[in-house]
Amino acid sequence: MYLTMIAAALANSSVRTLSQQEELPLLRDHLLRLDRNSRRDRFHGFMDDSFIERYAEKCADDGTVIIAFFENGVVRGAAELHPPDQSPDSLPEIAFSVEASVRRRGVGSILFRKLITEARAKGYKSLRITTGAQNEAMRALASKFGAQLVFRHGESTGTIDLTKQDDTELATTWVESSLNAARTVAKFNRAYWQMLLRMYGWGRAA
Ligand SMILES: CC(C)(COP(=O)(O)OP(=O)(O)OC[C@H]1O[C@@H](n2cnc3c(N)ncnc32)[C@H](O)[C@@H]1OP(=O)(O)O)[C@@H](O)C(=O)NCCC(=O)NCCS
Numbered sequence: 001m002y003l004t005m006i007a008a009a010l011a012n013s014s015v016r017t018l019s020q021q022e023e024l025p026l027l028r029d030h031l032l033r034l035d036r037n038s039r040r041d042r043f044h045g046f047m048d049d050s051f052i053e054r055y056a057e058k059c060a061d062d063g064t065v066i067i068a069f070f071e072n073g074v075v076r077g078a079a080e081l082h083p084p085d086q087s088p089d090s091l092p093e094i095a096f097s098v099e100a101s102v103r104r105r106g107v108g109s110i111l112f113r114k115l116i117t118e119a120r121a122k123g124y125k126s127l128r129i130t131t132g133a134q135n136e137a138m139r140a141l142a143s144k145f146g147a148q149l150v151f152r153h154g155e156s157t158g159t160i161d162l163t164k165q166d167d168t169e170l171a172t173t174w175v176e177s178s179l180n181a182a183r184t185v186a187k188f189n190r191a192y193w194q195m196l197l198r199m200y201g202w203g204r205a206a
Contacts, residue, residue, distance in 0.1 A: 015110055017118065018066045027066050028056035030075040033099055041135050042097045044155070065122075067114045069098070069107050076102045079111035081119055081127075091128040091159065092119060096138065108141045116145065120162055127160045 018026055031042070031052045039047040043055070059066065059080065069077035077098040084090035094115060098107045119127055129147055131138040133156050139149055147158030 012072045014070045015114055016068060016070070017114075018068050020060060023060035023064070023066050024056050026068060026075045027059060027078055028053055030068070030078055030099070031056060031097060034097060035100060038097065038100065041132055041138065042095065044130075044132060065115075065118055067111055067118065069102070069111055071102060077107045077111055079115040081115055081122075091126055092122075092124050093128050093130070094119075094160075095129070096141065103137075108137075109144065112141060112145050116160075116162065125161070125163055127162065128157065129160065130155055130157045132156070 031039075032049060034042060036047060039052070043051070058064075059082075063083045065081040067079040067081070068075045078096070080093075080095045082093040082095070084092050096108055096111060098111075116127075129138075129142050129149075131142065131149075133151055133154055135156070139156055142149060142156075142158055142160075145160055146164070147160045149156040149158035
């Protein structure tokens with residue numbers, strides 16, 4: 001019964017990578033729809049609209065890959081794959097946002113799998129994720145994909161080793177199967193954090 005309800009809820013849904021032209025409007029509008037608490041969790045305290053607008057512009061411009069979850073044609077969830085900077089110890093940084101109306105239906109997990117597939121295709125060997133220490137949802141999601149999160153400076157930071165990921169974990173899940181069936185029937189990453197700080201006028205110029 002529970003699975004049927006989720007499958008029905010995902011019936012008009014799809015997941016795909018946004019084109020560069022789509023990134024600015026679709027990512028921006030999705031992020032602007034996040035409520036106050038979600039913005040705090042997603043942006044580590046940066047919450048105003050103008051910040052989000054500049055953030056989406058930056059993503060559309062710097063090679064960030066956005067994988068989007070659509071429901072009835074509207075982006076309700078996004079996974080971000082930020083490219084590493086030029087320094088030798090820099091890692092691609094990842095981030096997730098799912099609007100409250102579609103949470104706890106496996107959307108974050110679907111986006112995570114697609115993101116890992118995309119990251120592997122780009123040849124990345126590991127990924128970095130950073131989230132607030134109190135963010136249980138993101139910690140649960142990251143742990144599910146093998147991130148060993150370490151508490152530091154009020155945040156949890158983890159690395160995901162793509163060379164050790166179990167392929168069975170990345171196989172199509174029951175949620176994705178349900179989605180398809182229902183559709184048929186019906187270190188802190190330096191580059192990423194400097195970008196955030198610069199956008200807020202706190203960092204040194206690049
Ligand atoms: C974190 C977030 C992306 C999770 O999205 P979601 O679509 O609800 O995730 P899923 O439904 O795929 O759940 C993934 C796992 O986390 C667990 N989980 C989800 N929300 C949880 C919560 N509030 N508390 C504890 N565990 C939670 C689920 O039980 C699931 O584990 P399971 O598959 O073993 O049952 C979403 O809550 C969100 O966008 N939060 C606000 C923005 C944010 O915090 N972003 C992170 C900064 S990078």
